[in-house]
Amino acid sequence: MEQYDNTMLIRFPAKSENEGLARVAVTAFAAPLDPTVSELTDMKTAVSEAVTNAIVHGYAKGTGDVEVFCQRKEETIYIMVSDKGCGISDITQAMEPLYTSKPEQERAGLGFTIMETFMDSLEVESKVGEGTCVKMAKKLSKLR
Amino acid sequence: MGLECKKNGTVFLFYLSGELDHHSCIPIREELDKVICHYHVKRVIFDFSAVSFMDSAGIGLLLGRYREIAKFGGKCVILCESEKIKKILQMGSVQLVMPIVETKQEAYEKLGGTENGTI
Ligand SMILES: Nc1ncnc2c1ncn2[C@@H]1O[C@H](COP(=O)(O)OP(=O)(O)O)[C@@H](O)[C@H]1O
Ligand SMILES: [Mg+2]
Numbered sequence: 001m002e003q004y005d006n007t008m009l010i011r012f013p014a015k016s017e018n019e020g021l022a023r024v025a026v027t028a029f030a031a032p033l034d035p036t037v038s039e040l041t042d043m044k045t046a047v048s049e050a051v052t053n054a055i056v057h058g059y060a061k062g063t064g065d066v067e068v069f070c071q072r073k074e075e076t077i078y079i080m081v082s083d084k085g086c087g088i089s090d091i092t093q094a095m096e097p098l099y100t101s102k103p104e105q106e107r108a109g110l111g112f113t114i115m116e117t118f119m120d121s122l123e124v125e126s127k128v129g130e131g132t133c134v135k136m137a138k139k140l141s142k143l144r
Numbered sequence: 145m146g147l148e149c150k151k152n153g154t155v156f157l158f159y160l161s162g163e164l165d166h167h168s169c170i171p172i173r174e175e176l177d178k179v180i181c182h183y184h185v186k187r188v189i190f191d192f193s194a195v196s197f198m199d200s201a202g203i204g205l206l207l208g209r210y211r212e213i214a215k216f217g218g219k220c221v222i223l224c225e226s227e228k229i230k231k232i233l234q235m236g237s238v239q240l241v242m243p244i245v246e247t248k249q250e251a252y253e254k255l256g257g258t259e260n261g262t263i
Contacts, residue, residue, distance in 0.1 A: 016167035023163075023197070041197070041228050048199040052166045097235075106173075106204030108236050114200055117235070 006032075008070045014059040014083070022051045022068050022081075029070045030077050035140050042118035043077065043138055049111040050081035050134045057101070058085025058132055076139045079119075084131040091124050146194075147172050149179050155187045155255055161194035166201040176209050186218035187255045190242075198229045203236030210241055221251045 008029045012018040023044045030043060047068065054066040064084050071078040088094045094101075095116075100109035116122045119136040126132040145168035148159040158176065162168065179185065190206060192198075210220050220242040224230055230244055238244070243254045252259045 016170070019165050019167050020163060023165075038228070044197060045199050045228070045232070048165050048197075052199070052201065056166065106208040108200040108203040108207075110200045110203065110232075110235055113235060114232065 002073070004071045004073050006072045009067065011065050011067045014055040014063055014066050014085075016052075016055055018066070019048055019051050019055070022047050022066075025068065026070060026077075026079060029072070030140070033072070033075060033077070033140050039138065039140050043079070046115045046118045046136055046138075047079060047081065049114050050079075050136070053111050053134075054081060054083035054085065054132065056105070056107075058083035058087075060086065060102075075142055076137055078135070078137045080133060080135050082131060082133040087128040087130050087132055088124070088126040089128050091126055095124065145172065147175055149175075151183075152259070153257065155189060155252065155257065156183070156185045157189045157191055159191045159194065161196075163197040164195055164202045164205070165197070165199050169201045169205045173205055173208065176205075177212065180209065180212050184216050185213055186216055187257075188213055188218065188220040189248075189251045189255070190220060190222045192222060192224035192226065192229055195224075195226070195229060198232060200232065200236065202229070203233060203238060206233070206238055206242065207236065214241075219255055221245060221254045223248060223251045 010025050026043055026047045027040055067082045069080040093099055095112040097113040098109040100107040115136055119138045121137045123135040145162035150157040213220055222242050222244045224244055225246050245251050248259055
């Protein structure tokens with residue numbers, strides 16, 4: 001069993017107003033590590049994308065809760081965003097830059113690309129009808 | 145998140161402020177479309193100077209409004225200094241249809257005028 005320095009679990013209904021709440025919570029969780037403004041923005045952007053996806057895609061039909069689970073071990077922040085929504089049938093296609101299943105909603109198809117670019121790692125687990133879990137990590141620079 | 149619309153000659157300035165995400169884009173899109181449609185807006189500066197955060201929802205918002213404005217043969221410019229926001233806009237290839245500039249003067253020049261003597 002791995003020991004983390006700190007953990008945080010927040011759960012909220014899939015309402016778009018909670019996108020901002022998730023960003024604020026992750027920002028506060030990372031604060032003790034004194035991240036740079038750039039590192040904070042990267043994490044906020046990635047979380048915003050993952051939470052928005054859970055709300056607009058995962059729970060496109062119906063409602064449910066979104067969970068954001070954060071862990072910290074030394075300088076690394078691990079963030080998990082999960083929903084119990086519709087799931088993704090083709091993860092490879094979903095992660096392709098510019099792919100979106102909802103072009104009519106003005107989605108850019110860049111959520112996963114942004115998570116990949118702004119974090120150090122990204123893993124997506126999903127099952128149709130069961131839900132999706134997005135795992136990301138970012139190691140913060142020690143020199144501040 | 146806020147939106148303020150101003151007119152200078154034939155140029156429309158859309159000042160966005162605060163955090164631009166999927167949630168805040170919904171009312172902003174509605175308001176912008178009203179103004180664009182009502183005034184047949186042809187020259188636009190999207191001013192991002194006061195935007196503190198933007199994710200990929202901002203790309204959809206801009207490209208969607210661009211499509212509306214281009215219907216009347218209009219032009220748009222984005223005024224943005226933030227490197228992070230520029231990086232996200234460029235991931236969406238926004239700069240291919242609307243130049244991204246750092247000063248108001250450049251913005252007016254791209255639209256074919258100047259701030260004090262617009263077209
Ligand atoms: N949590 C999720 N539940 C169901 N489908 C998802 C989820 N996250 C992403 N997807 C699928 O992956 C696609 C790509 O996601 P993304 O890169 O964020 O682009 P966008 O959100 O702009 O469509 C989405 O269009 C959607 O079909
Ligand atoms: Mg998305």
